[in-house]
Amino acid sequence: MAASCVAASELLNNIKQISALRPKASYAVRAVSTTSPQCHAQLPQRARSAPQQLVGVVGLEIHAQINSSTKLFSGAPVRFSAPPNSLVSFFDASLPGTLPVLNKRCVEAAVMTGLALNCAVNRKSLFDRKHYFYADLPAGYQITQQRLPIAVDGVLTYSLLGGKKRNQVMRKNVTIKQIQLEQDSGKSLHDDVRSQTLIDLNRAGVGLMELVMEPDMSCGEEAAAAVRELQLILQALGTCQGNMSEGQLRVDANVSVHRPGEPLGVRTEVKNINSIRYLARAIDYEIQRQIDVLQRGGTVQNETRAYDSKSGETLPMRDKEGLQDYRFMPEPNLPPLILYEDDASLPTGIDACQVVVVQKIKEGLPELPSVKRDRLVQTYGILPEHSFTLVNEDGLVDYFEAVLKATKKEPRKVIGWVTNELLGHLKQQDMSVCQSPISPSALAELLELQETGHISSSVAKQVFQEMWRSPGKTALQITQEQDLGLVSDTAQLHIICQKVVDSHPDEVHAIRSGNKKVLNKLMGLVQKETKGRADPVLVRAILQKKTS
Secondary structure: OOOOOOEOHHHHHHOOOOOOOOOOOOOOOOOOOOOOHHHHOOOOHHHHOOOOOOEEEEEEEEEEEOOOOEOOOOOOEOOOOOOOOOOOOOOOOOOOOOOOOOOHHHHHHHHHHHHHOOOEEOOEEOOEEEEOOOOOOOOOEEEEOOOOOOEEEEEEEEEEEEOOOOOEEEEEEEEEEEEEEEEOOOEEEEEOOOOEEEEEOOOOOOEEEEEEEEEEEOOHHHHHHHHHHHHHHHHHHOOOOOOHHHOOEEEEEEEEEEOOOOOOOOOEEEEEEOOHHHHHHHHHHHHHHHHHHHHOOOOOOOEEEEEEOOOOEEEEEEEOOOOOOOOOEEOOOOOOEEOEOOHHHOOOOOOHHHOOEHHHHHHOOOOOHHHHHHHHHHHHOOOHHHHHHHHHOOOHHHHHHHHHHOOOOOHHHHHHHHHHHHHHHHHHOOOOHHHOOOOHHHHHHHHHHHHOOOOOHHHHHHHHHHHHHOOOOOHHHHHHHOOOOOEOOHHHHHHHHHHHHHOOHHHHHHHHOOOOOHHHHHHHHHHHHOOOOEOHHHHHHHHHHHOO
């Protein structure tokens, strides 16, 4: 099989390049979307002060690579960064006589995703051919679901932290128009040195879920929050790994502006945004660019644009004025995809292992991120922003709950150690939770030493640092080896406190004059003398007596 990289510059010059764009959700019938306060605050001052302020309208199209060991219609394996053209079957290369065989795992993943997003899962869906001609699409068409997709009419509920202190949870909804199964194209590798294009078909035929979100969002922050929530849902389901840097989640944003109460404006499409941070920036830039164009008396062009992360700008790629003819037709080599509600609905003689039963998938749905956040807040009394931090980091919820099971310390105190100390160290060294050198039980032992009064809070942080550097040592071992136990000898503390009082007469005078806050300064000086090992309760009592 001719599967090695081939120069494609001549081929590119001889074929007609057609924009690979599917029909979008109609903007004309959507309800007016106004800018939320937090989005409003992000726009430049000139936009906020304009009369009859223009606001953004944002819809998204997301391609999620299905987490499957093989491709959608062939048995070729799926693996990132494999040698070029090493994972290509005869069907992927579109050799004559090859036929598609539908991957059951991909169907189950799409059904599970649809159920998690409150979609209506169609018991019958159809496959179609969408024709366009790219060098990395060897068949000249993509197998997709244009007429009747696998799932429709869903809702994604996402949350934003807002308010003055950014600790108020605001829930918003975005409508999922449809979820459809389709195959990915290959990849074009451009060699500028030799002025040629090479084709890698490893990605050709990989299963995708395309999720079309209606234009219910109004700024980059909302779109980023929606995509992040979707990413967490897909990862919780196991239907997509969601690694945007590896192209497992690719986002196209449809952006327009209008004045509330007026028809929606001409939209542009910002293609292939590969990070959530860039998505927010690209959308906010594009909203402001369109506002500037209209305020100067210009006209927004219906075009496709790309986001340049270095300049922070969107750049024109191609116009979309001409109607593209994809010559959609039913896929002749694939019958209708039939799903069954439950075992009772299976026709006689059909093996349940060879079909997809919706009820079984529904019963296997895991706890979704929004439900998990609510449970954490209600069960442990932690703040909403802390629940976001826990859920956003893979494995951090399990770590937090494992620590709680092994210590009597209150959840609100444990959360600080997990989100500040532990997560801070992990971020500094670019490590995941599962790579932490401090296990949940080891952290729980440290917190128990602090809770029972064997070490102070400052010493606990010192011990944590040593545990991070020496994973084999326990908190108790470090405390004993370095003599870090709490000093609670009353006679010794009386001597140290008297020394501090005698050397700071001004502070003593201030305390006796009614300024009780100054006592904290004296307590800090005592802790400095004892290297943080003094019992704070005992120290406060002694100092209060000596300064009264």
